[in-house]
Amino acid sequence: MRVSADALGWTAGPRAIVQGVTLEVAPGETLGVVGPNGSGKSTLLRLVAGLLPRATGEVRLDGVPLAALSRREIARRIALVEQQADTAEALSVRDAVELGRTPWLSALAPFGAADAAIVEEAMAAIGISAFAGRPWATLSGGERQRTHIARALAQRPRLLLLDEPTNHLDIHHQLSLLRLVSRLPVTVIVALHDLNQAMGCDRLAVMEGGRLAACGPPAEVLTPARLAAIFRVGATPLRDPADDATQFRFHCLQE
């Protein structure tokens, strides 16, 4: 699905949290969003999902303005995995993943065999089938995170918004998640902190103080100068001889 964001903005009181962000994401593309803490990554994702009141600018999905769609229609197109979402309910993993079917169900279309199959498939894809019956309170941070991602997959979206999805995940699950996401035939916008992981995205958007500082292919966007200016780190690019990929080694800038 093609996503176009035009002059997105959101203010909290007098403070502009996100300002004038204009983006275009091609169908099937994976766009990484990077930036320091508080630079507006999560807010940008929530703006794209149409979740913030009093937002300015416009989001279009395949040319259709978000404002023209009902919440249910939006949820059939967009799934969001938030940075943190917890519950005190004694839901099981399967219960939580089944929530992803919500926008597809109604009184006339109750949860059926097809939905159950989609839920099983989502849990298998993310490797959580083994503990499908475990209650939420007993899950580790990474298991919760993966459950949220499986829930988003079960939603069968055409745009997947992931806010730091590799949080809490061990290295194996980080890598397999990123590989899974990049292979999905859906458009993905993913906020990431690990800049080396971000190098694997098709394009990167760099946020700074609520504005879009740069957007383009990772190698062009993450220049040592920009890393120093925005992320306040020095970076030495290293080349992996196996596949000629670039990785950074970071170090503190001396003031």
Next chain:
Amino acid sequence: MSIAATHGLRARSLVGRGAAGVAVLLVAVLAGVVIGETPLPFSTVAAVFANNLWNAGHPVDPIEAGIIWNYRLPRTLVAAACGAGLALSGVVLQALIRNALADPYLLGVSAGASTGAVAVTIMGVGGGLVGISAGAFGGATLAFLLVVALARAAGGGPAQLVLAGIAGSQLFNALTSFFIAKTANAEQARGIMFWLLGNLSGVRWPDVSLAVPVALAGFIVCLWHMRSMDAFSFGADSAAALGIPVRRVQAVLIGATTLMTASMVSLVGSIGFVGLVIPHATRFLTGPRHGALVPAVALAGPVFLIAADVVSRVLIPGQVVPIGVVTALVGAPGFALILIRNRRRL
């Protein structure tokens, strides 16, 4: 077994369970009619039912017939409706506010309804144009809005909500007492105080025609929104991201809750703890999903309140204990259990 076959079974067992639920409810109502200070044999009850339902013309003592048909049956039906209404209100509030301690009584909604009802009854607010139930609805809505606004202003956590609920309950109970002191004579005051504790003695058929439709409508609204309530598990934003029109659902569900609570309070006074203890106890059996929880609570609430009413009638011979006292005697320890179970979450 294939998944499709499993779902066929699920649908069939759903109908089976629905029928079983209705059967349990009927038995409970029957028990509520049979058991009482004057024990009446089941055969008499059956004869009176047959006479009234299809003019069977069985010979029965007119006094016994009166007790059964005009006194015990409406009373039991209203108890059932109140049980369902209050327990479902608790389910809705706990789901939407995401707080284990949310319930119409603790949040001051019942107190607000009492104030509204008293204002209309004895102060003549509305000049006779507003019914008691409408007054209760106004008071309940006002109390809920006040409590939620106060909780938000105080930071919006679970503890803040409970504290705001206490403040709201105190305020509205004080207002009620003030209205009574200002306007009512001693006789009226006694009657009202008794009613405030929860009292089904005065219930007659016209009350049934308010309580039962309201409870049924509330049940249907809750069933209709069972998936929405599930979607609130991870918060309102998460519900919105799952396609729930959050504002509309909140308005409809809170409106239904307020209406149920207000109607029940206007009929029988404020009965505590049902909205808190019944949903939590039921969750032990059904789990947290509202598809199972809502029907189970709509069954457990009535059964509990019918039982409480029976106990209130037979506990002290020759005297009726207010039903609110009975529910509190069971509810307070239940509440303590919930507090202990939730100790890490609050």
